[in-house]
Amino acid sequence: MSxxxxxxxxxxxFAGVREAFEENFTERGDVGAAVAVTLGGEPVVDLWAGHADAAGTRAWERETIVNLYSTGKGVISLGVHMLVDRGVLDLDAPVARYWPEFAQAGKEGVTLRHVLSHRSGVVGARRLLPEEAKYDWETMTEALAEAEPWWEPGTRHGYHVWTWGWIVGEIVQRATGRPVGAFIREEIADPLGVDFFIGTPTSEHGRIAEIVPPSRNPLPEPDVTSIIAMAHNNPPWSFEEANTVQWREGAVPAGNAHGDARGLARVYAALANGGELDGVRLLSSEAIEAARVLQSEGTDATIGVSNRYALGFQLPSPELDDPRPETAFGHSGVGGSQAFADPAAGLGFAYVMNRIRGPGDVRARSLVEAAYASLEAGA
Incomplete structure (x- = not known):
């Protein structure tokens, strides 16, 4: 695109952010995307461009939303910490306190803290599951309740690619009586006036951007002997699947939340500003500090790279050449999206897009670098 x-x-x-955003299209192959930045709780960047489909027939508009993949995990984590802050959940309580069936197969000592920090060992089911299983909540929660951990809980970490969403979602549902999507909508999205859906209503499908998949499938074939295969692709899934009604309306919390950059930046604006935004209190400042404490670092058992996790949030990893300072925390998603807060800078940031990229993708990085360069220049 010229x-x-x-x-x-x-x-x-923040003109540098606009320039980097434009270069994502002219030099880095973006199809459709949006970026938003807040400073001190106020919006300073709210940009969108490109197309909401691969054919280039639908413009990406102000109200466009897109599948966020794991970037949605950060918002779900906020919901969990709200319940901890209210005394409904206890980080160090066994998951089985809320979900008794989970105590099977040596998991009686697995805590909520283990799950949030990717240390539970329950990174995949122990049996192959059909593709459609991901859309059946009972099937998935039963498979994980009966699953033996892939390592002794608490002894190492490995990204819980998909299982994180069903485990956390079931805990939230058992503790509140509400599906996790409804809880997040009622307690976070609606009070802040943002678009964030887990199970997107049919009425909203017309504004969902089409995912533009990579040219080749990077996923391993399901294999019950492989921790990586079982963590990443059991039940099997595809990027093309994100464009189906079943995916959009389903409850796959670890990967099928839909939203926009504006809303994500607004959520993280609250976390960057003591837990409150525009009179809406989400978390206490003490709870924010607890949520961002390092829990896991070193080589990740399911990804194979060195990374760092707090309680449901990713932390900057110098080994991954992350441009963010130590004070930032948030979550990224497969394909390129990213959202985070930096309380020290008072910064909220989000970038979402529909073209999936793999290793070496620098689109989000270019925007993050531009945002911090603007701050350093006196913004």
């Missing part, structure tokens, strides 16, 4: 029309608003102090 040129692209950028829509939205950008404070002149």
């Amino acid at each position: 040129e692209v029309e950028i829509h939205g608003e950008c404070d002149s102090r």
